[in-house]
Amino acid sequence: MAPKICCLGAGYVGGPTCAVIAYKCPDVQVTICDLNQARIDAWNSDHLPIFEPGLDDVVKAARGRNLFFTTEVDRAINEADLIFVSVNTPTKKSGMGAGFAADLAYVESATRRIAAVATSSKIVIEKSTVPCRTAESMRAILEANSRDGIRFDILSNPEFLAEGTAISDLMKPDRVLIGSLETDEGRKAQATLASVYSNWVPKEKIITMNLWSSELSKLAANAILAQRISSINALSAICEATGADVDEVSYACGLDTRIGPKFLKASVGFGGSCFQKDILNLVYLSESLHLPEVAAYWHQVVIMNEYQKSRFSQRVVKRLFNTITNKKVAVFGFAFKKDTGDTRESAAITLANNFIKEGANICIYDPKVEEPQIAIDLAETGISTAEYQKRVTISKTPYDAANGADAIVICTEWDEFKTLDYEKIYATMNKPACLFDGRLILDTKKLRAIGFQVEVIGKSV
Ligand code: NAD
Numbered sequence: 001m002a003p004k005i006c007c008l009g010a011g012y013v014g015g016p017t018c019a020v021i022a023y024k025c026p027d028v029q030v031t032i033c034d035l036n037q038a039r040i041d042a043w044n045s046d047h048l049p050i051f052e053p054g055l056d057d058v059v060k061a062a063r064g065r066n067l068f069f070t071t072e073v074d075r076a077i078n079e080a081d082l083i084f085v086s087v088n089t090p091t092k093k094s095g096m097g098a099g100f101a102a103d104l105a106y107v108e109s110a111t112r113r114i115a116a117v118a119t120s121s122k123i124v125i126e127k128s129t130v131p132c133r134t135a136e137s138m139r140a141i142l143e144a145n146s147r148d149g150i151r152f153d154i155l156s157n158p159e160f161l162a163e164g165t166a167i168s169d170l171m172k173p174d175r176v177l178i179g180s181l182e183t184d185e186g187r188k189a190q191a192t193l194a195s196v197y198s199n200w201v202p203k204e205k206i207i208t209m210n211l212w213s214s215e216l217s218k219l220a221a222n223a224i225l226a227q228r229i230s231s232i233n234a235l236s237a238i239c240e241a242t243g244a245d246v247d248e249v250s251y252a253c254g255l256d257t258r259i260g261p262k263f264l265k266a267s268v269g270f271g272g273s274c275f276q277k278d279i280l281n282l283v284y285l286s287e288s289l290h291l292p293e294v295a296a297y298w299h300q301v302v303i304m305n306e307y308q309k310s311r312f313s314q315r316v317v318k319r320l321f322n323t324i325t326n327k328k329v330a331v332f333g334f335a336f337k338k339d340t341g342d343t344r345e346s347a348a349i350t351l352a353n354n355f356i357k358e359g360a361n362i363c364i365y366d367p368k369v370e371e372p373q374i375a376i377d378l379a380e381t382g383i384s385t386a387e388y389q390k391r392v393t394i395s396k397t398p399y400d401a402a403n404g405a406d407a408i409v410i411c412t413e414w415d416e417f418k419t420l421d422y423e424k425i426y427a428t429m430n431k432p433a434c435l436f437d438g439r440l441i442l443d444t445k446k447l448r449a450i451g452f453q454v455e456v457i458g459k460s461v
């Protein structure tokens with residue numbers, strides 16, 4: 001009989017991941033739960049809580065058939081054979097390890113809930129990104145709190161999807177990792193989960209390994225990806241100072257098959273909910289293991305990212321005659337990357353904050369991010385309500401945002417920015433009209449021919 005699945009956490013990972021399982025395995029009942037009623041209501045509506053290309057079709061095909069969204073967590077736990085724990089693991093804000101360690105309070109509370117309500121044996125799957133050996137703590141909690149005769153097996157099954165391409169990543173993953181204890185029961189649980197994925201993932205891409213390797217592989221993959229971006233961004237600073245062109249350097253390096261071309265695009269800095277969080281988590285883990293050199297090595301990836309954002313902000317101010325006080329700066333894009341409405345750790349937040357602190361009036365346009373989110377993000381950086389009201393405007397079109405502006409700053413690489421009518425935009429701007437391309441997406445020659453003063457990350461003027 002096909003196993004029943006429950007997922008705790010209906011966020012960016014739990015939602016799409018388990019929706020795809022339901023879509024690909026019509027025999028498997030999948031119930032996705034969350035404590036947040038508004039989020040569940042949105043999953044049950046025509047306006048899903050997250051924007052992700054292809055997600056609407058997957059949810060529409062499976063919802064009500066074998067895919068359900070609910071806040072009835074206890075019932076969903078009890079009905080399931082396999083339980084994904086896909087709750088948030090943010091960086092701790094206070095206490096031991098504040099600013100570095102992952103806050104495991106949500107994982108622990110979800111685990112305790114499973115132990116408290118389960119009346120039959122379960123396979124509990126760590127889907128959240130967690131520090132190495134978290135599964136051990138989860139197992140201890142489950143075993144200490146379970147009823148007689150009930151068995152819990154723990155698996156680690158980290159998620160590698162990227163936002164904006166989540167559905168295609170889930171449909172055709174590079175690999176699926178399943179870590180387990182090296183016991184007969186562990187291997188049996190591993191095989192049960194593998195049988196779910198094998199409905200659509202080729203066998204050779206389903207990789208089994210020990211629990212700790214699986215947990216660490218997730219942190220390692222994110223750290224290595226982010227390290228590549230920080231490496232190219234560090235080189236972008238050298239390019240700007242020497243006349244080398246970062247796109248050319250990246251192309252030349254990427255042609256080496258040992259290096260490869262992906263994740264070598266210079267930018268205004270990486271964002272997203274995970275890269276920084278997971279590297280800081282790795283730094284904390286290294287320090288806890290008394291490996292200060294290892295900790296310092298990984299920490300530098302995040303430090304370089306902060307440097308890139310501040311370097312780019314300074315370049316904008318410098319180019320605008322060393323002051324942007326009361327000038328209008330149009331910010332194009334607020335999401336941390338294209339094709340998502342997610343703004344977590346977006347470089348645009350830091351840049352917007354820097355511009356406001358310099359006294360600029362900023363006008364933000366993003367096709368998927370709505371005003372309340374922008375207000376929350378800027379408030380979290382310390383922008384007061386009064387400052388926000390005085391200095392920030394949200395535009396419905398990029399043309400409105402740029403109207404009367406002294407500068408445009410491209411923060412997110414939305415495709416639509418490539419095909420705007422820049423002649424029309426130029427005509428409405430203050431002169432000299434500056435354009436700062438923080439994503440290397442625009443045709444600099446064309447823009448200069450129109451009359452723009454153009455500055456691009458990783459290229460000298
Ligand atoms: P999220 O904040 O979007 O979603 C987490 C959800 O869990 C929230 O809706 C929250 O209300 C819910 N929740 C918390 N405690 C709960 C409980 N006890 N029972 C039921 N629901 C509960 O987070 P996310 O972006 O989906 O990330 C989840 C995990 O996956 C994190 O560990 C993250 O590092 C990892 N991850 C994220 C991505 C990504 O692209 N966002 C990719 C891979 C891995």
Ligand code: UGA
Pocket residue numbers: 129159160161162163164222225229262263264265266267268269270271272273274275336337338
């Ligand atoms: C990243 C990883 O790519 C996923 O494999 C992983 O599952 C996920 O983190 C996670 O654990 O949360 P995501 O953050 O959604 O996915 O998006 P990415 O495509 O990795 O982009 C992250 C940031 O790096 C974005 O701000 C993006 O613009 C930036 N980036 C990416 C660059 O600046 N240059 C590049 O070459 C690539």
